[in-house]
Amino acid sequence: MTPWNSSYVFGHDNVSGWGGRYFFTYFNQLGDRSTSLVAFEVAVFAIIFLVSIVTNIAIATCVFRYPDMKTVTNNFVLNLAAADLLFAFSIPAVAYSRVTPFWVLGDVACKLIPYTQFVSGIVLLWTLTLISMDRYRCIVVPPYRSKITTKQASLYSGLTWVLTSAIFIPVPLWFRQQETEDGGFICTMIFPKSEAINYALCFIIPVLMIACLMPMIVLVYNYHRIFKKILSTKNTWATSCVMVSSDKKEIRRQSEVSMSDIFAPWPRKFSNSQMSTTGRHGSLSHHEELRLHKHIRVVRVLFLNVIVVLIMWLPITLVMLLIFLDGRRPTEDRNFFLRSYHFIASLVIAFLNTVVNPLLYGVLSDNFRSCLMKLCCNSDDHQENTKIIRENATFTPSSCRNFGSYKTAIKQSSINSVSENPNDVV
Numbered sequence: 001m002t003p004w005n006s007s008y009v010f011g012h013d014n015v016s017g018w019g020g021r022y023f024f025t026y027f028n029q030l031g032d033r034s035t036s037l038v039a040f041e042v043a044v045f046a047i048i049f050l051v052s053i054v055t056n057i058a059i060a061t062c063v064f065r066y067p068d069m070k071t072v073t074n075n076f077v078l079n080l081a082a083a084d085l086l087f088a089f090s091i092p093a094v095a096y097s098r099v100t101p102f103w104v105l106g107d108v109a110c111k112l113i114p115y116t117q118f119v120s121g122i123v124l125l126w127t128l129t130l131i132s133m134d135r136y137r138c139i140v141v142p143p144y145r146s147k148i149t150t151k152q153a154s155l156y157s158g159l160t161w162v163l164t165s166a167i168f169i170p171v172p173l174w175f176r177q178q179e180t181e182d183g184g185f186i187c188t189m190i191f192p193k194s195e196a197i198n199y200a201l202c203f204i205i206p207v208l209m210i211a212c213l214m215p216m217i218v219l220v221y222n223y224h225r226i227f228k229k230i231l232s233t234k235n236t237w238a239t240s241c242v243m244v245s246s247d248k249k250e251i252r253r254q255s256e257v258s259m260s261d262i263f264a265p266w267p268r269k270f271s272n273s274q275m276s277t278t279g280r281h282g283s284l285s286h287h288e289e290l291r292l293h294k295h296i297r298v299v300r301v302l303f304l305n306v307i308v309v310l311i312m313w314l315p316i317t318l319v320m321l322l323i324f325l326d327g328r329r330p331t332e333d334r335n336f337f338l339r340s341y342h343f344i345a346s347l348v349i350a351f352l353n354t355v356v357n358p359l360l361y362g363v364l365s366d367n368f369r370s371c372l373m374k375l376c377c378n379s380d381d382h383q384e385n386t387k388i389i390r391e392n393a394t395f396t397p398s399s400c401r402n403f404g405s406y407k408t409a410i411k412q413s414s415i416n417s418v419s420e421n422p423n424d425v426v
Contacts, residue, residue, distance in 0.1 A: 006031035007340035009180040017193040022334070023178050024323055025186045026114075027097035029340040038099055041344070045095035048351050052088040055358035056081040062371035069371060072134060072146050072153045077361050079127045079157035084354035087120035091351060098344065102184030103177060110187035111172035118168045119161070121313075121350060122211045124357075126160045128309055129215040132222040140229045167211070170203060204324045212317045216310065223306045301364050308360065312353040315346035 006029050008022045060081045063069050090113045093105060103110060134153075138146050148156070174192075177185045191200040319342055326338045361368060 007338065008334075008336045009182070009186060011178050011180045011186075013178065013190055015176070016190050018190065022327075022329075022336070023180075023186060023188045023190070024327055024338070024343075025340050026188055026343055027094055027340070028101055028103055028186055029098070030101045041098045042095050044348060045091050045098075045351075048348070048355060049088055049091040049095075052084060052091075052351070052354040052358075055355065056084045056088070058372055058375060059358045059361065059368065060085075061375060062368055065375075066371055069367065070150055072148055072150055073131060075150050075153035075157060076127050076131045076134070079160070080124060080357050080361070083120045083124040083127060084357055086116055087124065088351065088354045090117050094344075094347065097187075102180075103187040104185070105187075107177045110177050111175050114175045114187075114189070115168060115172045117347075118171050119164050121316075122164045122168070123160050124353070125212065125215040125309070125313060126164070127157065128305065129218050129222075130156055130160070132219050132226075132305075136222040136226060139226050164211075174199075174203075200324055200328075204321065208317065208321060212313065216313070219306055219309060301360055304360055304364075308353065308356050312349050312356070316350045319343055319346040 007025050009025060009030060010020065010022050012020050013023075060078055063074050063078045063081075093109060093113050097103060097105070105113075130153075134146050134148065138144055171189075175187065175189050178188050178190065179185055191203065319338075322338055323343065326336055329336065
């Protein structure tokens with residue numbers, strides 16, 4: 001006998017024409033559940049919700065409050081914070097649905113919660129993609145400058161919301177309350193029944209391709225090219241990073257870029273003691289070396305960004321595909337393999353991304369970190385705030401011309417290609 005699946009319930013659909021069939025419960029789970037397990041789930045949701053709200057509001061406040069923070073990339077980061085906040089606002093409803101076996105929040109909530117999750121999640125992915133495209137142009141494509149302004153960045157951010165909201169209009173139409181044979185309600189997605197058109201396939205495939213897989217592919221491609229460019233420039237830096245000691249022996253300086261420096265989560269500390277006691281032979285100037293260390297921080301954030309996006313959004317993408325495949329069984333086949341906790345676990349991982357995003361773009365960014373410290377200290381000294389932000393601002397190729405000459409014009413072009421743009425967040 002097939003074991004009972006607490007995540008599929010039988011009901012009669014009189015709207016879409018399916019009649020009697022089994023429906024996936026998504027947010028709810030029937031049957032007896034341990035109190036400790038329910039309490040643990042609620043605690044996890046509560047922590048993610050509180051941290052996400054606080055951190056994303058702090059990031060948004062930094063961009064709105066300080067004029068020097070209103071750059072192209074930070075405009076995209078502001079859009080990320082907005083998407084994270086909208087996504088996080090659905091956490092309390094999801095947490096409450098894990099406490100009750102049936103859906104009790106009503107039909108409107110059943111339509112709006114999945115819709116806002118779809119929209120905010122895809123806006124988040126495409127905003128990260130826009131950031132990667134802008135950085136790709138700044139670092140890889142000559143003349144190594146962003147071609148968009150802050151107003152254009154705001155326009156592109158708005159377009160992502162408009163287009164995504166339009167694409168996912170079917171979600172609130174197909175998500176609805178469904179009464180079960182036990183008299184309760186669940187919130188589930190029911191595609192219209194048609195002999196000519198497979199609405200489920202027409203929805204799932206474009207969503208997976210356009211909204212999920214495509215931005216992930218663009219992310220990987222852009223950051224792969226960025227890594228390749230910076231790692232190829234590594235040799236240019238390294239050949240000039242030769243220090244001549246007092247006994248005329250050449251040794252490598254600490255400023256040479258290594259793979260561990262690029263991919264380590266936290267920066268390596270560099271010592272200037274040797275620089276002050278030994279002579280230089282064809283080495284980089286002090287400001288050029290500062291730029292080099294900033295390049296390492298840029299690549300570190302980019303690398304962590306790609307890893308986080310892939311890890312945290314692939315599970316929910318795969319689970320949604322599996323729900324579609326599992327739900328295609330005929331009514332008499334009850335060998336369902338998916339459970340509601342599979343969907344909830346993948347959703348929790350996606351929720352965690354709303355916490356990791358502000359940490360990546362806030363804690364690891366000198367400018368955002370300085371702004372957050374000022375907010376915590378409740379300082380209103382605008383001149384001091386601006387001074388700190390400008391001190392942390394990155395060097396541009398034009399500003400570095402006054403700090404020293406490069407070895408050759410080719411080397412200058414190669415180094416400038418990986419210099420941090422004023423519009424960069426880190």
